[in-house]
Amino acid sequence: MPKRGYHHGNLRQALIEATLKLIEAQGPQGFTLSDAAKSAGVTPAAVYRHFAGRDDLIAEVARQGFAIFADLLDHAYDGGRPSALAAFEATGRAYLAFARKFPGHYPAMFESGISLNSNPDLARSAERARGVLLRAAEELSKHIPEGRRPPASMFAAHIWAMSHGVVELFARGQPGTRSPYSPEDLLESGIGIYLRGLGLVPPDA
Known part of the structure; x- marks a missing residue:
């Protein structure tokens, strides 16, 4: 999946929206941080700009x-x-x-x-x-x-x-x-x- 560019501020909410979809599909224990990053179209390292884990x-x-x-x-x-x-x-x-x-x-x-x-x-x-x-x-x-x-x-x-x-x-x-x-x-x-x-x-x- 090509990585999407985000203006400052919307990557955080994009990760939240991706996480919501993963929770709906797999439950809150059924995915990893890497899954959330992939679903949002960014690298796992990008997540750490906004969340500790x-x-x-x-x-x-x-x-x-x-x-x-x-x-x-x-x-x-x-x-x-x-x-x-x-x-x-x-x-x-x-x-x-x-x-x-x-x-x-x-x-x-x-x-x-x-x-x-x-x-x-x-x-x-x-x-x-x-x-x-x-x-x-x-x-x-x-x-x-x-x-x-x-x-x-x-x-x-x-x-x-x-x-x-x-x-x-x-x-x-x-x-x-x-x-x-x-x-x-x-x-x-x-x-x-x-x-x-x-x-x-x-x-x-």
Whole structure:
């Protein structure tokens, strides 16, 4: 493949785009730094102008993913409108939508083995995404009597875990994981059962 010329600045993003395609095709552990360089049309040595190594490259893919993820969650939450409950449920749907729309970023974020604390920018982006769910949980938990109110961080972690589980098992086209229900229905009903147990959703008539 002929090597392409890049103006200063776009080689970095070209490597990220190449890495995203490799992750989609082969998973975050299924390629080397040389594969990413080849896919971007440059020599492996050129990668080191922008990244310290393969882990650094994947960490940047994950950072960009968390930044997009946080924006989508924040847009879905919309400041708690039209109600804390509706906004909270919207963040769950946004989780599923992100996993489907960004199939390269999602594995880099959650399946690459890269520590979220591997660099400060990645840590900040991940924390911003978690912060949206935490803020949503804090607002919704205000409707629970104080003596029965779980910590907002636990509340948010439960919903994050439920959303992640539905994505991993039913929303990413993995073989052998078909369900008679859509991922959206599974997540909505799961969140409904959880919130009903907290008294935030009235019991079925």
